[in-house]
Amino acid sequence: MKIQNEFRKEIRRYSEWDFEKGRVQKIQINSSNEIGGENGGYCQVYSFSKKKAIKVPRNEENPVDYILEEYENHLIALEKGISTPKIFGLCFAYLDSSTLPLPGIVMQDLGRKTLDRLSIEEAEADIFNSWRKEREKMGKRGFLRWDSSKRTNAIWVSEEKKVYLIDWGRNRYLGNDKYELLNKIYARHKNAN
Numbered sequence: 687m688k689i690q691n692e693f694r695k696e697i698r699r700y701s702e703w704d705f706e707k708g709r710v711q712k713i714q715i716n717s718s719n720e721i722g723g724e725n726g727g728y729c730q731v732y733s734f735s736k737k738k739a740i741k742v743p744r745n746e747e748n749p750v751d752y753i754l755e756e757y758e759n760h761l762i763a764l765e766k767g768i769s770t771p772k773i774f775g776l777c778f779a780y781l782d783s784s785t786l787p788l789p790g791i792v793m794q795d796l797g798r799k800t801l802d803r804l805s806i807e808e809a810e811a812d813i814f815n816s817w818r819k820e821r822e823k824m825g826k827r828g829f830l831r832w833d834s835s836k837r838t839n840a841i842w843v844s845e846e847k848k849v850y851l852i853d854w855g856r857n858r859y860l861g862n863d864k865y866e867l868l869n870k871i872y873a874r875h876k877n878a879n
């Protein structure tokens with residue numbers, strides 16, 4: 687089956703209710719577009735349209751809770767100025783001919799250069815310094831650095847000469863202003879629409 691629709695830009699507060707009532711965009715994904723390989727323990731990632739990727743949980747007992755939590759941590763990371771992929775919204779993804787809806791985060795596809803995949807010449811450059819700085823920033827800006835040291839959780843974007851951090855499943859925001867920040871983010875998007 688083909689991709690039926692382009693994801694429209696939609697950042698808002700989602701709840702389980704949106705998923706239960708089918709109030710999220712439905713997107714067809716294809717297993718041949720899987721991009722994370724063995725990298726993701728908890729999730730799988732698929733490329734979707736030109737520059738977008740969708741992350742869905744593998745075998746989570748409560749996949750909706752899992753994705754909602756990750757989505758909000760990721761939005762806060764963006765708000766805090768951490769170099770991480772842009773987010774477009776949440777969706778229900780349908781893999782191949784499956785009728786099982788998988789909750790997913792739709793984000794910017796940053797390419798295939800996770801730090802574990804860099805060649806020796808590339809790895810010798812300033813990339814690892816840039817990575818270390820970004821991770822320090824993450825700690826200073828209130829995030830738990832749970833698995834930030836994994837090379838599979840950082841991507842080198844050579845065009846921008848910049849390392850991006852990914853994976854906000856376990857690297858989560860600990861500040862007690864979490865909901866205040868989220869309200870601000872959602873209000874801004876609401877006004878922009």
Ligand SMILES: Nc1ncnc2c1ncn2[C@@H]1O[C@H](COP(=O)(O)OP(=O)(O)OP(=O)(O)O)[C@@H](O)[C@H]1O
Nearest residue numbers: 722725726727728729731771794795796797838853
């Ligand atoms: N925005 C993105 N652009 C390009 N590739 C991505 C993106 N997000 C994830 N990937 C690819 O998918 C892999 C798995 O993603 P991610 O680390 O977010 O999943 P995970 O299951 O939460 O991982 P972990 O086992 O570390 O908990 C990454 O290592 C990377 O190869």
Ligand SMILES: [Mg+2]
Nearest residue numbers: 726838839853
């Ligand atoms: Mg990971």
